[in-house]
Amino acid sequence: MQERIVRKVFGWILLLPFLLYSSTANGAGFELQEQSGVGLGTAFAGMSTGFGDGSESFWNPAALSQLDGTTATFVGHVIIPSTEFTNEGSSYPALGGVPVSGGNGDDGGEAAFVPNIYFAHEAIDDKLWFGLGVNSPYGLSTKWDDGWVGRYHALESALTTININPTVAFKVHDMVSVGFGGSLMYVDAKLTNAVDFGTIGLANLPPAVSSSLGLSPQAADGTAKVEGDDWAAGANAGILITPMDDLKIGLGWRSQMKTRLRGDASFDVPANAQVLTMNGAFIDTTASAGITLPQSASAGFHYAISEMVGVAFDARWVEWSKFKELRVAFDSNQPDSVVDESWDDSWRYAVGLDIHPCENLDVMLGYAYEETPIPDPQHRTPRIPDLDRHWFTTGLGYQLTEDLKLGLSYAFILADDDKSDIVGPTGDNFVGSYEGEVHIISGQITWNMNLS
Helix, strand or coil: CHHHHHHHHHHHHHHHHHCCCCCCCCCCCCECCCCCHHHHHCCCCCCCCCCCCCCHHHHCHHHHHHCCCEEEEEEEEEEEEEEEEEECCCEEHHHCCEECCCCCCCECECCEEEEEEEEEEEEECCCEEEEEEEECCEEEEEECCCCCCCCCCCCEEEEEEEEEEEEEEEEEECCEEEEEEEEEEEEEEEEEEEEEHHHHHHHHCCHHHHHHHCCCCCCCEEEEEEEEEEEEEEEEEEEEEEEECCEEEEEEEECCEEEEEEEEEEEECCHHHHHHHCCCCCCCEEEEEEEEECCEEEEEEEEECCCCEEEEEEEEEECHHHCCEEEEEECCCCCCEEEECCCCCEEEEEEEEEEEEECCEEEEEEEEEECCCCCCHHHCCCCCCCCCEEEEEEEEEEECCCCEEEEEEEEEEEECCEEEEEECCCCCEEEEEEEEEEEEEEEEEEEEECCC
16 A cells, blocks of 8 residues: 555656646557647658657657757647447347347547657757657546446546656767667556446345345446556667658657556445455455556658658557456455457558748648557457547648747547447447547647757
8 A cells, every 4th residue: 555655646746747637549559649749730740750849759769869959849739539339239148138228328538638748958969969758658538428338348447647758869870860768657547337236146146135135137236446556667769860861761669668557446336236245256455457558669751852842651560469458456355357358469651741831831731540459349348449540630830939839730530430249247248339530639839949
C-alpha cells in the first residue's frame, strides 16, 4: 500500500501541468498519434524527418539537428470520438439462446484534451542538440451505459500515460545525424464491468439454494472495478540522412516498455448473491496486471519539389503481437480474470503535402491509412473496439513574428465498420457491429529563441 501511495504522489506531481487532460485511443490499438499539432496537418507524414517543432524528440531524435537556437512548443489537441454499437443477437447459447438484455450502450467514445510540450536546444553550433518532450504515447477512454447489452464485457475503460523523454542528437557528417533518448512513463488504468452473479450462482449453488435466493441469469447484476498504476522505462533512437538539400530520409525507433500495474479491485455484490463471497471470491482486494507497451519503428522521407511545395511519406510499424492477453491477478481466492487478445502487428501509411503560398503562411494536407491490430471479431472487445482507420487532414501554419509561429490543424478519421463476436466468462455471446469516427482540432504555439 505504501509503495502505491508513493507512485500515486509522484504521478500526480507529474500530472499537475495536465490537469485538464484525459485520453482516448485514436491510433491503432490504444496508441495516441497526436504528438504534434503541425504534424496532424499532414496526417503525420514527415514524422521520421521532423516538423521543426521539437516533436522530433518523440518520432526521431536525430531530426533535432535541423533546429537552430532554442525552440519551445506547446500543443493542445481536442479529440472528439464517436463509437456506436448495434446489437445483432447477443444471447446465452447454453441456455437455449436466451437474449442478453440491454440497449446498444449509446456512444462509447469520450471526448478528450491531449497536450504536448517540447523543448530543444542547439548546444554546439551544427554539432550537438538536446531535446525534451512531455507527452502521452498511449491512452484509452471508453464508457458505455450501465445497463447496455455488453455490460459483462466492459462499462468503463481508461488508460492514461504521461511520458518524459529527454534526447540528444549529434551530426556525425554533413549528411548524417543520429539521435538517442530515454523515456520514463507514468501509467494509470481503470477497468469496470458488470458481473452476472445470477448465472454464477446458478452454476455454483444447488438448484434449490439458487432458486430460493432468486439467482438466475441477468437477475442479480453487480459490478467489478480494477484500478492500478506503475512507472515504466524505455529508449528511442533515430537517424537522419540528407543526401541533397531538397531530400531528407529518416528512420525512428522506440523500444517496448514493460509495466506491472498494481492497485485495488473492488466488487459490488447484490445482497442475494453475498453467499458467493463466502469462499473468499468477489471480495475487495489488491490486484495487479502486466502490460507490455509495444516497440515501434518508422521510416519516411520529405522531398521539396520546389520552394512552394513539399511532399512527405511515412510508414510506421508497431509490434502489437506482444499483447497476447489482458490478465488481472487478484490477491484473494478470486481466479485470474483473463481476456485473450492475440493481437497482430500493425502498419500505418501516411502521405502529406506542405504548401508555402507566401513567406509567412504554410498550408498542409494529408491522408493516412492505419491498420487495426485486432485480428478478427472473436478478439474485438468493447473495451478496445479498434477498427481500421482513414485519416483526412489539413492545417495552417502562420509566422506571427520572427520568433513566434502559430499552427492550427484538423483531422477527420473515418473507421471501417467491423464486428465483435466474443464469449464472456459467464457464457454470454456478445455479437454486434461498430461504426466509428473521430474529429481532432489541434492548436500549436512554437517559440524559436536564440539564447546565445
